[in-house]
Amino acid sequence: MISVDFSYLYQIYKFNKRHSVSSEEVEQYRTHFNKYYNRLKSRQQGFLDLGNQPKTLRVIQDFVEKHKNKFSYFVILGIGGSMLGPKTIVEALANEIQKSKVICLDNIDPYLINQTLTKIDLAKTLFLVQTKSGGTPETIAQYVFFKNKVEQQGLTWQNHFVFVTDPKIGWLRQIANEENITTFEIPENVGGRFSVLTPVGLLISNLIDLDIAKMLDGANLVVQNQLQDAFDVAVSSFLLNQRGKTNLVIMPYNSRLKTFTEWCVQLVSESTGKQFDLDNQEVFAGLTPIPALGATDQHSQLQLFKEGPNDKQFIFIKTTDYLVTLDIPSEELALNNSLNYLVNQSFNSLIQAEFEGTRQSLTESLRPSITLTIHQTDESSLGALFMFFELYTAFLGEMLNINTFDQPGVERSKVLTKEILSKSKNF
Numbered sequence: 362m363i364s365v366d367f368s369y370l371y372q373i374y375k376f377n378k379r380h381s382v383s384s385e386e387v388e389q390y391r392t393h394f395n396k397y398y399n400r401l402k403s404r405q406q407g408f409l410d411l412g413n414q415p416k417t418l419r420v421i422q423d424f425v426e427k428h429k430n431k432f433s434y435f436v437i438l439g440i441g442g443s444m445l446g447p448k449t450i451v452e453a454l455a456n457e458i459q460k461s462k463v464i465c466l467d468n469i470d471p472y473l474i475n476q477t478l479t480k481i482d483l484a485k486t487l488f489l490v491q492t493k494s495g496g497t498p499e500t501i502a503q504y505v506f507f508k509n510k511v512e513q514q515g516l517t518w519q520n521h522f523v524f525v526t527d528p529k530i531g532w533l534r535q536i537a538n539e540e541n542i543t544t545f546e547i548p549e550n551v552g553g554r555f556s557v558l559t560p561v562g563l564l565i566s567n568l569i570d571l572d573i574a575k576m577l578d579g580a581n582l583v584v585q586n587q588l589q590d591a592f593d594v595a596v597s598s599f600l601l602n603q604r605g606k607t608n609l610v611i612m613p614y615n616s617r618l619k620t621f622t623e624w625c626v627q628l629v630s631e632s633t634g635k636q637f638d639l640d641n642q643e644v645f646a647g648l649t650p651i652p653a654l655g656a657t658d659q660h661s662q663l664q665l666f667k668e669g670p671n672d673k674q675f676i677f678i679k680t681t682d683y684l685v686t687l688d689i690p691s692e693e694l695a696l697n698n699s700l701n702y703l704v705n706q707s708f709n710s711l712i713q714a715e716f717e718g719t720r721q722s723l724t725e726s727l728r729p730s731i732t733l734t735i736h737q738t739d740e741s742s743l744g745a746l747f748m749f750f751e752l753y754t755a756f757l758g759e760m761l762n763i764n765t766f767d768q769p770g771v772e773r774s775k776v777l778t779k780e781i782l783s784k785s786k787n788f
Contacts, residue, residue, distance in 0.1 A: 363745055365590045366732040369724045380727040382600040390596040397759045407550035408751050411558040412581025425567045432487040435568055436464045438503040439491035445624040446557025447565045452620040453743055459569040469499045483511050488522045493553040495531015525560045552766050554628050557747050572740045579744030591749050595756035606674040609648045613678035614655035614716040617738045622652035632754045635763040646761045656715040667726050675730035682737045
């Protein structure tokens with residue numbers, strides 16, 4: 362479960378209503394919860410049901426049991442929602458041995474692709490080609506490149522590739538049908554940036570021995586028990602956005618969640634950044650998400666957060682158990698009066714104190730924040746965080762009266778890319 366703390370947000374409202382929201386305002390919106398939730402359900406978006414998919418679990422687990430020991434490397438080919446989700450899972454949950462087996466090829470930088478080729482033994486590599494549309498140009502280019510390299514080594518390329526894509530349409534689906542490639546389905550009603558709890562994230566998780574059932578259980582607990590919490594956080598963000606807090610800083614005090622903030626950036630940016638609302642009125646809606654990491658960014662971005670433009674709202678993510686306790690040696694520090702506050706402390710108490718100090722400091726400067734707390738960084742809590750932020754984003758979109766689930770700005774870029782490549786082969 363995720364606990365939600367609004368106390369610092371409400372504290373600011375008592376001193377300056379312009380820079381925060383009140384508990385009464387959030388409570389007033391709660392009376393409209395059913396309206397917003399019913400509107401969300403009417404969109405028929407499948408991410409709401411991903412906490413309960415026993416068939417998908419069986420299919421993935423059966424494949425992994427038969428094939429994972431054949432390979433030493435797993436290379437994910439993808440971009441955007443087809444990559445940020447699995448990359449987040451690997452960075453948050455995998456140990457160093459597990460991480461060494463996975464390469465997330467999330468760009469088309471020629472140097473990066475060539476470096477990947479030098480790191481792996483193609484005969485011992487399984488490529489996971491992940492694209493919802495089945496025609497994402499970056500992913501398709503990666504796929505044909507590595508397929509060619511596998512064939513050049515005289516290997517049966519079909520044995521080294523699996524596809525994760527739409528169940529019916531797309532070029533990749535066509536190739537899968539023609540070549541009998543093992544393929545895992547992204548449900549038709551689940552968009553790419555909402556797909557982390559489909560085979561997009563679950564397949565690689567199971568290949569490196571993570572417990573995907575627990576991940577889905579965590580997501581399901583949020584749907585069953587915390588819809589109201591996600592709604593309340595969305596209400597607060599919506600009202601703060603109306604009061605000029607158009608930037609959303611997402612700041613976990615947990616290095617394992619650094620890539621999670623990058624996943625949030627895509628989720629919030631593509632979902633809320635819309636020129637037109639559902640009534641076709643030009644609104645230029647959206648929150649601009651800013652990834653940050655405690656305590657690292659206290660020494661880079663905090664100066665701006667505290668004394669720069671008061672146009673930001675903050676969501677902190679606190680962890681109560683880091684799975685290990687490390688004491689700070691005290692003997693040498695005890696001899697220095699300026700450092701004796703570190704005596705008899707641990708790194709655990711230090712990072713918690715820095716979190717609290719940052720939160721209090723921002724509150725003193727009328728910078729509104731909400732804190733989400735998880736116990737440990739494990740499969741269940743990460744699944745819960747994924748679902749919580751997806752619900753938060755979906756509710757926020759309903760309040761903004763926009764289509765949360767399209768991305769016309771991204772599509773336009775794809776069209777222009779094709780036109781540019783069609784006109785010229787040299788850059």
